[in-house]
Amino acid sequence: MNRDDIRKLLKFTRTHEWVLLKSDNIAVVGISDHAQSVLGDIVFISLPEVGSSVSSSQDCAVVESVKSASDVYAPLSGKIRAINTALTNDTQEINRSAYDNWLFEIEFSNPEELNNLLSIEEYEYFVKSTDYVD
8 A cells, every 4th residue: 555545544633633543443643744844853752641541632742843842632532552652762753754653542432523533635625724733
């Protein structure tokens, strides 16, 4: 599967997170390529605690760049199952390939929240209609 095919499987938030469903109630979450390009060189990542519960739209992680710090919001309500600790050692991986580097895995509890996520086409339209990161 090529990169464009993978991007079509992703869902997005208006706060620039991406979501990839792994199963009926498990998803991995990262930040969009647009977000990493606006942030610039990422120098620090604070990830949520495994086992913690999060609500949709709740800030649960932080990505810091040489320009600024940006909250990462949970796209779905549920429990954090895993974090990508490799990113804390090499934060630049997100700059190199935002869609290949997830931040955390969530076991989501409300599948209806998936309806709030955007397709790649909807997200790209949203990004073009705004010129800033929320």
